Amino acid sequence: MFLHWLEFALFLTHGTALPTEQRPLIVESLGQRPRIPSHDLVKEKGLHGRFLHITDFHPDQFYETYSSTEEDTACHRGNGPAGIFGAETTDCDSPTTLVNATFKWINDNLKDTVDFVIWTGDSSRHDSDEEIPRTEKEVVATNELLVNKFEEVFGKEDDTDPTNDFIIPIIPNFGNNDIMPHNIMEPGPNKWTQKYLSVWRKFIPEEQRHGFSTGGWFSVEVIPKHLTVFSLNTMYFFEHNTAVDGCAERSEPGYQQMEWLRIQLQFLRNRGMKAILMGHVPPARTEAKLLWDETCWQKYTLWLQQYRDVIVGSVYGHMNIDHFLLQDHKDISNKALRGKTKTISRMALDDELTIQSTADYLTELRAGWSQIPDAPKMKSRSSSGSGHFYHLFESITRKKKQKKTKEDKFLEKIGGEWAERYSVSLVSPSVVPNYFPTLRVIEYNVSGLENLPMAHANCPEKTTLQEAEKTHRSIEGEDEEPIETEKKKSKKRNGKKKKPQFATPKSPSKSAPPGPAYSPQTLSLLGYTQYFANLTRINDDFEQDQAIDEQGWHNGKHSGKKPHKDKLRHHNKFKYEIEYDTRNDSVFGLKDLTVRSYLELAGRIGQYKPPKRDRIEDVDTEGSDTRENDGSVVTCGDHELAASKKKHKKHGKKHKHRKAINKVWFTFVNRAFVGARDDDELHDEFGQKV
Template sequence: MLWFNSLLLITAAFAANDVVCSPAQVPLQVKSLKPKQLHGRFLHITDMHPDPYYRPQTSQSRACHRKKPKNKRKESKYYGTPYSKCDSPFRLTNHTLDFLKENWANEIDFVIWTGDNARHDNDRKLPRTPSEIFELNRAVASEMQKVFSSRGIPVVPSLGNNDVWPHNILSPGPNSITNEFASIWGAFIPFPYLQVFQRGAYYTVEVIPDEVAVVSLNTMYFYDSNKVVAGCPFKEPNDPGNLQIDWLEVQLEEYRSRGMQVWISGHVPPSPGNYFPECYVRYVELALRFQDTILGHLYGHMNVDHFFFLESGDLNIYPKADSEVRKDEAPTPANEGGLYKTLMKEFSALPKSPKMTDYAVVNVAPAVVPNPYLPAFRIFSYNITNSRGDYRLATSKRKHGHPRGDKGNKTVHCKTEEYQDTWRCHLDQPWFSDPDSPSRSNKQWSPLGYAQYYIPELGKANETHPPNFELEYLTYQVESLHPRDTEQEFVYPVPVRHLPQDLREPGLKKSKYCPYRMEDLTIPSWIRLARQLTKEKRRKLRKKFRRYMFVGGEEE
């Protein structure tokens, strides 16, 4: 009876908000997804967490589901409750997708959508069910299809840790969850990858055919909270994490041979605090080996706006146990001092003249759900104006960077029982790195920057005054917002009408919206920003970075 009542409530809630179930879905062929005209922009959206039980004016301590609190400040809000533990009402998720439909759907080339489209399991009186999770995902997928896919815009979703039941747990596929999502996302997954998806819930899409692909990884097989997988051990080749990394390696080799560029996307970001140690090592090695092919790494899950680096030092062997050495270096809020202090420590350890081959950058986007901060999404821009050029695909053997602590001798340690059957002792492929590749220097397909939008007055919105998405900040230099060649609008990184009034006129030298002043989003630019954030004289910049991380709130 509980399952039946839950399903009725979900269906009724979506119907009340003009959301319909997904129609019969026919897999789209990759070639049919090419936009008529490239705009040089894409959307990254993550962690919507719609909640069919959300009710305004109920208690935050009861997940905003029931009972009016004595203290009005602890009462849930009409469009969502910022800085709380409550999930998103359908009003908020629908408002977000409506805003994107009206303002951005005709301005972007593809969508990277990194998971968690069901509510958290945070109410013991209303436990989640598989049917509820699937129904929520199906309804959101239907809306994404109507807003974007219907316009020929590729949508690349990823599986989140709250999109599975039980929470955080996904056994090796094929299973009922991978089969169900193969149906739910049938309109997004290219037909040739359906069988692979049913096995492991990962796939790839050529969002710009023969030029740019997006790989959607199933991070549940890397996530150390998933206790039904082994975590990529060297001696278990059929572990689902190892199978996925093997598959990813083949995809990257194929795309590299075709001269293509690739975005890597998924839900849980790769860090020592999130991934099984052996999965993390394999991921880092691939990220650095294919630095000339991978444009960047985009993730969600953390609900915190930040970036961090994957480093060659992560592949070293240390005399002390890895967990002991790396624990205080992992970019995860579980560390003492919190995520912000951990990142500042990481950034301050960067050398003055770092070897660019030793780094890859992971970008983690804030969430739509106002749990625990404010709703947000990102619009990235990328270079479509430069000629492609024939940058060479060079090879270079691995050169270890600056390990923290005392690096051990692999020749010695890999003969010991402790290390001989670990991936660190068996990853010896040559690395592909080129300073002229799009991840390292600005050329065609290089990421240029992003504009982040949020709802600062969410708690004040009501039936008569809906919330407004506003520009929070830009990574760009102010001058780049008004390029000289304006014969076609798509050369603008952000359409002028989407800018605040004081940014719409050319000639500005600085703006509060552009604190980072990044030339682009290549690896050297991210390293430059990280180093600036740790300089004593850049306190104001550091203060802004922290405010953006938690969207004006306090670190959880």
């Protein structure tokens, strides 16, 4: 039945069915597996304290196994190394076999262990093949395909309640390739918000559907009365979307979405609830490149600061690489918020990152993190009651001394003990095998909530009209305050303060404890497990690896290779395996996912002359007759080499010298590419071998 549906959808789209050789693999759909019983065992199990983040499937029904990975074929034609489950390290999209295998693995390994699913978009193939251009029907059909796959795993059988279709909430999100033309979304309501209201109807709570049809954003109360997930439509923040213009003007959908988010976050604060923000395009903002319009980044960062008592964290996709972003609240500018500053001359990140642009981007992140102040050494450390926070300072409540200590100065620089000057956005790699297929399971603290039932889709706790009106009045009129980073007084007109163009939310009460993103508490993010599918080992059809191109289209590590004749159609069992787990990772050393933990990790990544604990000593004996004149260690990258260019010869002999490699930085780089790139490639891009 499933096969017939997909073939019919493709026939309507392109007048063609699936390639014959793919049909047996697609028949292995979960639709033929036993369905989940309809009884309500979920309520008896309670919360697991884990949720799944999955992003960027890019399913491609025209993918042909053993086709060419070259740019003009895109794994659709010719003969080449396109594997059965995808062509790793290429720019080809995901075959249906990878989609099926991924959901089967989730069904067998994760289905009964997560409380909700965050699905951050790009559920259609790229428009990269001129011979088979995308159509609107196809874009919708591939999204419907993934909705059906989620229903096969998490749906309830024979359930007559239309507000309770899934055993757990699934929260979808617009990707820049889920619309046509890609990247461009007009202000709503538009045909795409209307179409996806139908496609995602089972995932969007009834009371949120009107708002979704207007702008494509909505929220889901994943733990009633405790936790809400906000699905942000980042197409209205996206620098590449030329149909809109940022978040400064009231007429812009970006402005309207930010106002909606502000009102909803205040509503949660009044109810004592917490929030997770999710989106497709992350708020990347480096010295030379950015993804969001500056006015949207400014408001987002301000909202994170002012609602730091409410927001648990934020997660994104789109970039295909594993990393995180720090937002520095000191970068908030009153003029920039209102779009009054001159446009900063930056080049937007490429729609799809090339190898070289990715290297530049990661290097820029590191350069920024190198400015993070070093934490002073402490004589002793203590742990919080939860056992997950560390590096608490002694005598936190001690009286202020006349002369500030190093600890005092350090805390002032990072915004206090909890590093409240910063916020963090997590960016997960993708299912599409630009590197290796990846998904992430994030663990959060459910202390005190263990016996609560998990929420079901479309059935959040409803609030009364009286409560909503009270909240709306307080937000619109009473919660305006000057931006804390702006110390100049507002200009007065006729003896009155000039009214701001938008309402600035109040910051948390001074007596309020630090929020869940800063101090371990109920609903704080504790850690995550990164799973990946090593397609090189799974496909097992090709000879020795080959380096991938640095720029432009990626032909992949098997470029020019052909599958062994005696291994035709051979592959190992498909599975996702653990790449790393932050809870027991000795290199990153993240005890939890609080902002303070990430700030310290970023500071270690940014160390160009790493301390001993983060150093790998590499002996270089290849023909070197020079050494550093000051005897200091030489580290990798442009910044370090520039500091020690002077060298001198000694007796004309060859000498061994050691190069200090920052293992935290190179672990970060290696994981950014999900371990799919060779050490030699990383050496070429980042200066040294890992």
